[in-house]
Amino acid sequence: MGEVRVSEHGGGVALATIANPPHALMDEEIVIGLEALAERAESDPELTAVVITGAHPERFVAHYDVAELLDGSRRSPSVTPAVARASLGAVGTVRRVPGGREALARTPAAGLSAAERFGEILLRFNTCGAVLVAAVNGSAMGGGCELALACDFRLMAAGPHVIGQPEILLGFPPGGGGTQRLARMLGTSAALGICIDGGPLDPGSAAEIGLVDDVVAAEELLERALELAARLGSRPKAAIAAVKRAVHLGGSQPLPAGLRLERAEFMAALTSKPAERAMAAYVERLERTGELPCYDRDALQRALERGRFG
Known part of the structure; x- marks a missing residue:
């Protein structure tokens, strides 16, 4: 039986370990x-960062369970993309009604419901105020790659592991955000190559194109990921959420719309109490020392360690 085990690591950081033996499937x-x-x-205002990793010694998340997808396909009617878009919207609405999820599980829409739900959860990762770090301890194909892509930062263990989107080899495109996040992260050409070829990338190749941020010795992976999570999670949570929304949502819109979203997030965060306290501390130090804190090496280092000025 699969589960996501969550343990606390102090300082608002949690470790989420995905365990689903024997194959580490999503x-x-x-x-x-x-x-x-x-x-x-x-x-949870106390949860500032989450590291996600896999329990399998050689796999982060292998990929989505193809047997489950096949069952959903057989139970769902054949539809065109236009009908699928409308159906996913309707399924999402029903699922949010009390009792709707249980009702959908007994209908041919069950497959559509699972697909809609997975993508929706990963989008929530992109807009929440917690920093998410994927500690990719092994191979991550298909849905495993998409889970890593939905995290804010990705560290991958060195070794004979692979990452990629092989769905096309089963006759369908990635469905958990792989095409969209790859295109935004790496550009159209790289996204097309990864998703149409379907072949895997080794850790070094993934780091070279920016699919993962760094390749780390396996024995150091969790320590490095937890350190990164603790450092970045020390920033104000509301401001983290604002940055993530502006980058993930605004970056996919035409520039004028993206700039409007960014300005809205800026104004909302600027008027918050945490921002007011940090700005007051900055101004107070400037008036007291005559030096801009951003250019005072010690003051800047302390702010980086604490996650804020003040």
């Missing part, structure tokens, strides 16, 4: 665990 049970994690990341 399936409905893991999706349920990720949904609970997303809810906590959104609602």
Whole structure:
């Protein structure tokens, strides 16, 4: 039985370990665990960062359970892309009604419901105020790659591991955000190559094109990921959420719309109490020392360590 095990590591940092033996597949049970994690990341003010890793010694998340996808395909009617878009919207609405999820599980829409839910959870990762770090301890194909892409930062263990989007080899495109996040992260050409070829990338190649941020010795991976999570999670949570929304949502819009979204997030955060306190501390130090804190090496280093001025 699969589960997402969450343990606390102090300082507002949690470690979420995905365990689903024997193959480390993404399936409905893991999706349920990720949904609970997303809810906590959104609602718990004390949770500032989450490291996600796999329990399997050689796999982060292998890929989505193809047997589960096949069952969903057989239970769902054949549809065109236009009908699928409308159906996913309707399924999402029903699922949010009390009792709707249980009702959908007994209908041909069950497959559509699972697909819509997985993508929705990963989008919530992109807009919550917690920093998410993927500690990719092994191979991550398909849904495993998409989970890593939905995290804010990705560290991958060195070794004979692979990462990529092989869905095309099964006759369908990535469905958990792989095409969209790859295109935004790496550009159109790289996204097309990864998703149409379907072949895997080794850790070094993934780092070279920017799919992962760094390749780390396996024995150092968790320590490095937890350190990164603790450092970046020390920033104000509301400001982290504002940055993530502006980057993930605004960056995919035409420039004028993206700039409007960024300005809205800026104004909302600027008028918050945490921002007011940090700005007051900055001005107070400037008046006291005559030096801009951003150009005072010691003051800047302390702010970086604490996550804020003041």
